[in-house]
Amino acid sequence: MTALRVALAGNPNVGKTSLFNELTGARHKVGNYAGVTVETREGAVHERLRPARPLTIVDLPGTYSLTPISEDEAVAFRCLAGEGQPPPDVVALVLDAANLARNLYLAAQLIELGRPLVVALNMIDVAAAAGMPVDAAALSRVLGVPVVPTVARTGAGAAELVAAICSLDPVPQVSSPLRARLLAAGPSALAGLGADPARARWLLSAAAAGTLELTGATAAERAALVRLDAAAVRQGAHDLIVARYREVDALLDALGLAASARERAPAMDRSARIDRVLTHRALGLLIFAAVMATIFTSIFTWAEPLMGLIEDGIGWLSGQVKDGLGPGVFTDLVTDGVIAGVGNVLVFVPQIALLFLLLGLLEDSGYMARAAFLIDRLMARVGLHGRAFVPLLSGYACAIPAILGTRTISSPRDRLVTILMIPFMSCSARLPIYVLFISALFPSDESVGPFTVGSLILLAMYALSTASALAAGAIYKRTLLRGPTPPFVLELPPYRLPRVRNTLLHVFDRTAEFVRGAGTVILAMTVVLWALLSFPRPPGPAPEAAPAAMSEQAAADDSPIQHSIGGMIGKAMEPALAPMGQDYRMGIAILGSFAAREVMVSTLGLVYGIEGSDEDDQPLREALRTARNADGSPRHTPLRGLAVMVFFVYACQCMSTIAVVRRETRSWRWPLLMFTTMTALAYVMAVLVFQVGRALGYA
Amino acid sequence: MTLADLELGARARVTAVGGAGALALRLLEMGFVPGTAIALIKRAPFGDPLEFQVRGCHVSLRRAEAAQIEAVPA
Numbered sequence: 001m002t003a004l005r006v007a008l009a010g011n012p013n014v015g016k017t018s019l020f021n022e023l024t025g026a027r028h029k030v031g032n033y034a035g036v037t038v039e040t041r042e043g044a045v046h047e048r049l050r051p052a053r054p055l056t057i058v059d060l061p062g063t064y065s066l067t068p069i070s071e072d073e074a075v076a077f078r079c080l081a082g083e084g085q086p087p088p089d090v091v092a093l094v095l096d097a098a099n100l101a102r103n104l105y106l107a108a109q110l111i112e113l114g115r116p117l118v119v120a121l122n123m124i125d126v127a128a129a130a131g132m133p134v135d136a137a138a139l140s141r142v143l144g145v146p147v148v149p150t151v152a153r154t155g156a157g158a159a160e161l162v163a164a165i166c167s168l169d170p171v172p173q174v175s176s177p178l179r180a181r182l183l184a185a186g187p188s189a190l191a192g193l194g195a196d197p198a199r200a201r202w203l204l205s206a207a208a209a210g211t212l213e214l215t216g217a218t219a220a221e222r223a224a225l226v227r228l229d230a231a232a233v234r235q236g237a238h239d240l241i242v243a244r245y246r247e248v249d250a251l252l253d254a255l256g257l258a259a260s261a262r263e264r265a266p267a268m269d270r271s272a273r274i275d276r277v278l279t280h281r282a283l284g285l286l287i288f289a290a291v292m293a294t295i296f297t298s299i300f301t302w303a304e305p306l307m308g309l310i311e312d313g314i315g316w317l318s319g320q321v322k323d324g325l326g327p328g329v330f331t332d333l334v335t336d337g338v339i340a341g342v343g344n345v346l347v348f349v350p351q352i353a354l355l356f357l358l359l360g361l362l363e364d365s366g367y368m369a370r371a372a373f374l375i376d377r378l379m380a381r382v383g384l385h386g387r388a389f390v391p392l393l394s395g396y397a398c399a400i401p402a403i404l405g406t407r408t409i410s411s412p413r414d415r416l417v418t419i420l421m422i423p424f425m426s427c428s429a430r431l432p433i434y435v436l437f438i439s440a441l442f443p444s445d446e447s448v449g450p451f452t453v454g455s456l457i458l459l460a461m462y463a464l465s466t467a468s469a470l471a472a473g474a475i476y477k478r479t480l481l482r483g484p485t486p487p488f489v490l491e492l493p494p495y496r497l498p499r500v501r502n503t504l505l506h507v508f509d510r511t512a513e514f515v516r517g518a519g520t521v522i523l524a525m526t527v528v529l530w531a532l533l534s535f536p537r538p539p540g541p542a543p544e545a546a547p548a549a550m551s552e553q554a555a556a557d558d559s560p561i562q563h564s565i566g567g568m569i570g571k572a573m574e575p576a577l578a579p580m581g582q583d584y585r586m587g588i589a590i591l592g593s594f595a596a597r598e599v600m601v602s603t604l605g606l607v608y609g610i611e612g613s614d615e616d617d618q619p620l621r622e623a624l625r626t627a628r629n630a631d632g633s634p635r636h637t638p639l640r641g642l643a644v645m646v647f648f649v650y651a652c653q654c655m656s657t658i659a660v661v662r663r664e665t666r667s668w669r670w671p672l673l674m675f676t677t678m679t680a681l682a683y684v685m686a687v688l689v690f691q692v693g694r695a696l697g698y699a
Numbered sequence: 700m701t702l703a704d705l706e707l708g709a710r711a712r713v714t715a716v717g718g719a720g721a722l723a724l725r726l727l728e729m730g731f732v733p734g735t736a737i738a739l740i741k742r743a744p745f746g747d748p749l750e751f752q753v754r755g756c757h758v759s760l761r762r763a764e765a766a767q768i769e770a771v772p773a
Contacts, residue, residue, distance in 0.1 A: 065728045069721045101754040102730050209721040234719055241727040245735075263736045265755045272740065272757075281744045373759045377745035380761065386748075487722045488748055488764060489729055492757040 003044065003054035006165055007080055009110065010094030011103055012062035013366070013493035015122045017502050018152035019094055020059045023049065023162070026501065028059075030509050040075070041509075049159045052166035058088060064102075066109045067205040067241075069487075070410050074214035077202055080113055083216060087115065090165050094120045097127035097134045097149075098267035098494075104251055107143065108244040111179050113198045118164050119147040120157070126494075130266040132257055142254045144176040153499070178247065185243030187236030192224050201240055208237030271366070271494045279370050288374050291367070292393055295358050299351045299397040300428055306350035314343035332534060333527070341526030344595065345519040348400045348656065352514055355394060355401040356507045359408070364498035368408070369490055376488065382470055383477040385409055385488065388418045392469065395425030396462075399657045403664055404514060413483050417476045419661055420674055423652050424469035426462050429597040432615035433648050434461055436601050437641035440621040457642070465649050514660070521659035529595050529655070531565075533588075533603070538563040559609040566591050580647065580683065581640040581690035583629075593653045600653070639693040643686040650682035702731075702751065703766040705739040711770035712736050718767040726768060730754035736773050 008023075010016040020028070020041065028043030045055040060079055061072040068074040078084065080091060093110055095103045110117055121136050140147035146164045150157030183197050193200035206215045207225045217225070225233070252262060265272075278284055318335040325331040362368045372386030379386050387409045394402035402422045409415040438454040446453045538560045561567055570587030577587050585607045592603025598615075605613030605620050608627075613620040627635035652658070652675045661671040705711055713735050716723050730753045731737065740757060741750040748761045 067724060067728060069725055069728075099755045102756050105728065105730070205724060208719075209724050211721060234723075237724055238716070238727060241724065242732050245727075245730070245732045262754055265752050265757065267755065268752070268757055275741070279741060279743070279750075285744050369759075373743055373748060373750065376759075376761070377743060377747045380747070487725045488759065488761045489722075489725050490748075490759045491729075492750060492759055 001053050003056040004089040004165070005056050005058060005086070006090045006092050007058045007060055007088035008092050008094065009060050009076060009080065009106065010062060011064055011096065011099075011106060012491065014062070014094050014096040014099075014103065015152040016059065016062055016094045017506075018499055019120060019122065019150065019158070019161075020057060021502060021505065022152055022155045022158045023057050026505055030513060039509075040079070045162055049162045051162050055162065055165060057092075063106070064491075065106060066113070066202065067209065067237075068202060068211050068214040069209050071214065071412055072410065074211075078216070080110070080115065081199065081202075090116045090118060090168055092118050092120055092161065092165060094122050094150075094152075097121050097124045098130050098132070100134065100255070100257060101248070101252060101262045104248040105244055108178075108182055108247055111143070111145075111176060112182050112201065114179060116168050117145045118161065118168060119143065119145055120150045120152075120161050121147050122150045122152050124149045125151050126267060130269070132266060134255065134257070138255055139251075142178070142251050144178050178251075182244065182247055185240065185246075187232075187239045189228055189232045189236035192227075193221065204233060205237045205240065208234045268494055271492075274495050275370070275492075278367070279374060284370075284374055288371060291362070291371065292390070295355070295390065296393055296397060298354045298358055299394060299401055303350040303354050303397075307347050310346050310349070311343065314339060314346070333530070336534070337527040337530040338523070340530065341523035344526050344656065345515055345522045348398070348514065349511055351398050352401045352404060353507050353511050355405060356510050357503060359390065359405060360503035360506050361498045361500070363408070364496065364503060366493045366495040369492050372490060373492060382473045384418065384473060385411065385414055386490070388414065391418055391422060392425060395422040395427060395469070398427050398429070399423050399425070399654065400514075400518075400660050403657070403660050404510060406664070413481050416665065416670065417473055417481050419664060420476055420670070421469045421473040423654070423657050423674065423678060424465055424472055424650070426465035426649060427597070427654075429654070430461075430465075430648050432598040432601050433593075434458055434645055436604075436615040436621070436624075437636075437645055439615070440624040441636055441638045441641040457645070461645055461649055464646070468650065514663075517663040518656070518659040521662065522656050525655040525659070526595060529566075529592070532569070533561055533564050533566040533592060535564055559607055561588060561603070561606045576683075579691065580643045580686035581637075581694075582644065583635065585635075586644060590647075590651070590653065593648075594655050596656065597648060597653050600648070633699070637699045639690060639698040642693070643690040646689045647682045647686035650678055650685055652678035652682075700770055700772070701766045702737060702739070702760070702768040702770050703749070703762045705737070705749075705765075705770070707739055707742065710736055710738045710773045712773040713768055713770050715769040716767060717769060722764060722767065726760075726764065729758055730756070731768050737768075737770065 008016060008020055023045050024043030025046035025048065028041045030039055030041055040061065041059040043057055045051045045057060058079065060076045063073045063076050066073055066077040066080070068077060079088065081087060091110055093107055095107065107119065119139070121134060121139060124134060127134050136147045136149045146168065148157055148161045148164050150161060189204055190200045193203050203215060203217055203221055203225060206212045206217070212222065212225070249262070278287060318339050321335050321339065322331055325334065359368065371390070375389045376386030379388055391402045391405040394405055399422050403419050406415045406418045409418055438457055442454050442457065444452060444454060448456060567588055570591060571584040573587040574584040577583060585604070588607050589600050589604040593600030601615050602613055605611070605617065608620065608623040610617065610619050610623065624636045629635050658671040658675055661674060662668055665671070700711065702711060713731050713733050715733060716726050716731055735754060738752040739749060740752050748759045749765055750757055750759050
């Protein structure tokens with residue numbers, strides 16, 4: 001027997017995810033629609049629930065309506081209507097029993113659609129506790145579809161829901177009186193939009209919202225819409241919504257819920273009391289700061305030991321392979337190319353998992369909506385939504401989890417702007433570069449007031465990066481990604497204890513998706529970069545066998561990396577590097593830093609013939625301090641060091657960022673635009689620093 | 700008056716939702732339909748956005764968005 005496909009629909013925050021996990025035993029696969037980042041999950045109903053026939057549950061994105069205003073709604077409608085895919089056999093709608101006055105609106109739209117429908121009346125316990133118990137049998141009578149009371153948190157009602165789905169007559173319900181009443185409310189603008197009443201309504205609303213591109217309307221449908229008067233389209237779309245709510249009110253009256261459910265919010269009483277603290281004018285902001293500090297610390301500090309473990313593991317594996325295979329080009333390919341590439345992917349896993357764990361728990365509890373509420377005023381100045389704050393903040397730790405975290409921003413345009421801003425934030429991988437140049441080139445005993453010069457320069461780098469990110473956002477919002485400010489309209493859901501299992505499943509999905517989706521690109525780029533910096537090998541004897549008489553300087557200038565293709569590219573770049581006060585050595589280091597910015601330090605070490613150096617490395621600092629040009633002048637001066645630091649404030653020298661942006665935007669267009677504009681900006685700013693500095697008399 | 704003019708804790712009844720495009724549709728769909736009673740629950744610490752009670756939920760709107768919704772005191 002083929003499995004019945006059951007689409008699970010519902011508003012956000014109604015316990016849909018819990019119910020899905022309960023139905024499927026949390027075994028599912030994540031699906032993505034082409035071109036969009038909206039996730040759907042799919043899984044078979046667990047045998048424990050004894051389905052009379054096999055059922056496949058498709059979890060649709062949580063939406064307030066099927067009107068195509070955002071991508072989520074478009075995906076939900078297209079799945080339900082069976083556009084470009086077979087339609088589901090049954091639709092299961094999850095309703096929040098404590099919030100029927102708004103939830104029933106989606107029910108009205110689904111009934112217009114006319115597919116076989118079952119309602120899971122969830123959180124009946126919450127509704128009863130709030131003093132407005134709902135009679136499931138009465139709701140079933142007025143809706144004309146089976147209604148099963150459920151408590152998804154405990155799993156109560158899941159088996160009954162499965163039984164109701166299995167025994168449902170899988171023919172579209174064309175004769176429902178409610179559906180007839182809903183479809184009778186037909187504004188004149190609907191005429192000429194085709195025979196399918198649900199589709200005609202969907203097209204009309206999309207035309208009124210200006211989002212026809214989300215609908216996949218045919219040329220004929222577009223032509224029909226163009227002929228309509230704009231005011232008539234707008235009025236028609238408004239009338240449809242008002243008519244649906246009129247039916248919702250009639251349903252509430254029939255259930256005896258009218259006054260309590262529509263005029264008051266008893267289920268929000270407890271949350272309103274909590275909000276007296278959490279969104280309090282002073283206290284609320286303090287708590288917000290503390291929560292944000294915790295999120296930041298988690299990816300900046302707490303993830304570090306785990307990342308260290310992964311790096312150690314990769315190092316150990318490399319060592320084993322080296323011992324096993326013996327020295328040679330193939331060994332180097334496996335260890336420095338493939339194993340290092342796998343390491344470059346896995347090293348992000350702790351940060352991603354920690355960020356999504358915290359965000360998931362906070363989102364589930366209802367706090368993230370409050371966080372957006374608190375900070376929206378400040379974000380609105382840049383033209384962004386309050387929800388953009390957390391991803392931007394995370395960017396100070398690492399762009400990879402931060403970019404993945406932008407999925408909470410519902411407007412695709414705003415999400416893209418935020419993604420393009422994040423790489424400007426000074427991530428933790430830039431810190432080693434700042435530290436190396438500050439400690440090597442700026443005297444540690446010189447201070448301005450109570451601050452050392454070094455700490456002020458470090459602060460200036462962070463200030464520069466923040467200001468640049470905000471400016472980039474403002475510019476993108478006014479040029480390439482100009483568009484109407486998307487509606488803020490944010491529900492502040494009731495506070496609930498987060499479900500750890502749901503969150504952990506989500507963390508696993510997202511992390512696995514990163515490894516699969518962006519991992520291959522990162523791995524491939526690591527191998528290519530390794531080859532660039534390793535071939536061709538230096539001629540003649542290895543440097544360690546060089547005559548002892550050879551000066552240190554000369555030995556450094558003969559380090560193997562200088563003979564590689566990367567070394568040649570660096571040398572070829574020298575004329576371009578001179579205006580920013582650098583020579584080819586820095587060119588090689590910049591090239592190497594494409595693997596990850598902090599690799600710039602160890603690459604620079606290799607250029608100076610120092611193996612495995614880091615920013616605390618005394619020989620490397622000493623080498624930078626003492627290096628002289630042919631004319632005897634110092635090669636690295638404070639001004640030249642500053643130019644390099646400014647270059648790295650702007651440069652998008654991080655292949656993983658590029659891989660993740662490609663993954664998240666589903667195209668190479670945005671990552672390439674980001675890389676070229678940021679590199680150009682980095683170059684211009686570094687040249688500016690060096691030239692202005694020189695004009696002011698610095699070397 | 701519009702919902703942006705509502706006093707803290709006061710209630711009003713929606714008479715019309717103005718403005719074109721996606722915002723007006725979204726406001727209507729979130730329950731700001733004519734005839735519905737709305738209460739202003741809170742203003743965010745920086746004065747914007749606003750938190751409204753509408754149809755059993757709490758929904759936050761920016762001041763500019765609330766100004767699209769015509770209402771009469773209730």
